[in-house]
Amino acid sequence: MNYLTEYQSFANKYELNEAIASHLNDHRHQLNDTDHNVLTMLSRYAVKFPGVAHLKVGTIAKALNKSDRTVRRSVEKLEQLQMLKRQAFSREKTGGQGANLYIFLPYKQTGLPDTKVEQAEITEQNHEENHTFVEEPMIPITLYTRFKNLIKSYAGENNEGLASKLYGIYRVHTSRLMKFEIHANKGELLKTIAIQAIRVLFQATKRKNIHNLIGYYDGIFRELTDKALFAEAFMDYEEPMEVKIP
Template identity: 35%
Template sequence: MYQELAKQHRTFDNVEHLNYAVRKHLYHNKHQLSQTAIDVFKLLARHAVKYIGVAYLKIDTIAKAIGKHRSTVMRALKVLAELNIIEKLTQYRPKTGGNGANIYVIQRYKPMQGEVKNSAENANATPSVQLRNEAKNTVVASVDSPKTVTETEIPKSINKVLERIRSTTPYSEFKNWVNAYVKDNKLTNKLYGIYKAQTHYIKGAYDAELLLHVGIQAIKTTFNATKSKNVKSITGYFNGVLDKLLDRIYYSYIGQDCII
């Protein structure tokens, strides 16, 4: 039933069109969105890849994922709907009664006057090429300190890095980078588990090599930070850096001020 509804309400032809709408919605509504609303919207966007633009989630699932009470999530969803960023389609259980998981449809962004040309140009760009170009100038904020370019800048030789990644398995490449800083298989497996969890819902949307490169950059940023900071939890720090780095690549061409 969900699959049929998702197909009916699919709002985008491809992932780059979805990405463009998400970036624009965040940028032009940033002053009206709370951090919770932003977090909820990002979560919906990450779950809206299989049926592009459509996410199927229970409120309790959203609340648990972002660490907020369900009533707070409900208010955030209401704001997103009022701003025409999403449309909520309530689903009912035909046999047992009551509400099931809701379907959330991310709406197309309607360009303001003067934006139409740029909208078309960005919509027609292929995701892999666009993301590689964006990654060259991407800067990530560390979890507990101001942003520093030297610590988190993705190297401009990204194509060489991607070529090397293609020649080995993802886990082997990931492990090699962790081993460059510390030989700890248990820690390596925990970090790789975090990487897999964070990229699970977008792995079909972007090149696997590019996502792995992002994971490697998060490793470098995390372990470099331990040299100058009191990092209490390497796994927690890595999780935060990876999340921010994925967001930076996801939204970067609009500018850093669109990520609150």
């Protein structure tokens, strides 16, 4: 599958994960479960050649137990939201139309000068209505306290808003996963991953400037979860496997 190299849209999987996380932060409320699952499946097949996946609609539909038409609608929505684009592809040896390429697009924040983007993100973290995340009174105090204390050890006081946002990322992903019987006993593992992802996040801030801590954490959590739950199934295979993605 080396032919995919020329279609890569990211330098590495970390950039891909960060872009997807940022897109999701912007458009999470516009995506239903099927849209999210299609995006998740495509993103996992876009790891080996960062940013590009080569799959048939039928393969996606079978893995997700959906109709071809439903998958196409989800892909069209992802295109409209400028999260990815489709590109027709045909093999020279066989001729004819093959499976589409799905190319993930870099995240672009519009409407603000570059010099003001970081400040805007900080303001958004402090003031944005928290529609996606569970309100604090409902948060299990033990794990949430661990979030707050760990973030405090890295970033100092007055970061409760950041802790709430990161905890929200954990809740969104785990609530989706725990609906499936196969993951029903993975609660403690997912808590461990959530804490480890915070450590990885702040270690990364020592090496480079990260403008979107929320998006970066989302990408780290997704990657660590993939490695823990799905790696053996497909992460390093050259040819796509037909696996069912939650």
